[in-house]
Amino acid sequence: MSVHQISVFLENRAGQLADVTKLLAANAIDLRAISIAEATDYGVLRLIVDDAEKATQILLAGGYILSKTPVTVVSVPDQTGGLAPVLSVLAEGNLDVEYMYSLFTHKDGKAYIVFRISDEAKFISLLNAHNIALADNDELGLK
């Protein structure tokens, strides 16, 4: 049920982010989510794209260092308080959030949140127990 996230190493230098997004745009890769975790001298750019395999090939050929990580995408009602039940699940399971960010995609009154959790398996089973839906590639229109 997980979705592939691409993490790219970027040095903290002007133009680095522009370069990588330009390269993806030139190859008709559509960004669905983007997030940056930064340290002093460098950062990790995290991306969800419409075609992870193709984007990986393009980035590697462009000399970037990257990794692919499976992440869980949770579908929540696109309304006030929509995220709360998910966060309650995390608290209940005593789970740590390593990071989270949202997709640009909105569909049928739903919003989508990327979660990277310390214990992914436990997280998913708790979500299932609470009838909270996960989004897969098909629903998000990803390859």
Add this chain to the structure above:
Amino acid sequence: MANYYQPEIETASREQILAWQNERLIKQVQHVWDNVPYYRQKMEEKGVTPADIKSVDDLHKLPFLTKADLRDAYPYGLMGKPLSECVRIQSTSGTTGRRVVAFYTQHDIDLWEDCCARAIVAAGGTKDDVCHVSYGYGLFTGGPGLNGGSHKVGCLTLPMSSGNTERQLQFMTDLGSTILCCTPSYAAYLAESIHEAGLRDKIKLKAGIFGAEAWSEEMRHDIEEKLGIKAYDIYGLTETSGPGVSFECSEQTGMHINEDHFIAEIIDPNTGEVLPEGSKGELVFTSITKEAFPLLRYRTRDICVLTRKPCSCGRTHVKMSKPMGRSDDMLIIKGVNVFPSQIETVLMEQGYPANYQIIVDRVNHSDTLEVMVEMAPDKFSDSLAEIAEQEKKLVNALKAMLGIYAKVKIVSPKSITRSEGKAVRVIDKRKI
């Protein structure tokens, strides 16, 4: 029983060695004055004549020779004998510029092979040994030098040359090689191959003589353990004949310099001043027996330390440490000598690319050292904490190696400029 090839020379008294050096130096200076106009001119510029050199104590009066001189004088400018008296040419790889071409008379080759024979015997070699020479043969001095030394000792010599590892292993097992001579990196590769092929029980190696490259103590232990041998270092330069200028004995704590053929000095690389015994500085060699290519006060650019502490092997010749770096690269940061090669060693041990840049600066009257390192695929992680953990390990390893703190800056892959030939490794902003 102690193992010497020429015991009367190798265990001679200090007085005897000095007597040989004085006599041979005086003769050599005259020989060079008479036959090498290039060096004679350098002496004249310095106002020195052969009459000024009465003993080793006067050596410091002579001008230095450097690699630049060898290039200027290429190919025949430093010859001490006519070509008709020469029988051999050897050459360097020429990776850092024009090749160095060295000439040998038959007498030169004899003495060179004696030096290599001393190294083989010091490693436990006798005429009952099978000496497997996997140094390259040809222009490179490694193969011919150890080959000749092996003949002199009377070993059964396998002139394998380098490469074709499968054949190396086959000969090693079928013919029972007992001594392996090659570069340390090739020894490590062979050790790995033997380990993987499960041939450890089928080989009879007892010793290895490895040189022509810098290698660490960790590498020695690794090779010794994998092959079940003792691994000995050997040192030399094409300019001074080749391997065998110095070699390790059973003590494995430095290499005895063959002082009956070479006078060694340690100098301050910046001032050229001769430093007292035990100082770290640039190694300078004067060949006192070479006929065809008699270099006086040749600056090796290798940084090391000499010691005359008595050696348990019984040899009396001075010992040099493993070269710790190159004088042309040495930096003094916070009063500590730092060599880019040390940083390179740490980076490679930690799995980072060897393409790096060192930035030295002075902030608030205090030196700073920053090492720019390129991110490597297997050092990258989606987790910033894991990247930071790797970075911390690198900082600690650098501190352990250099003795001072170095800030590490991780940059994009392939972002550090790669130049043709020698890379620009150091940016010293204190000088700008």
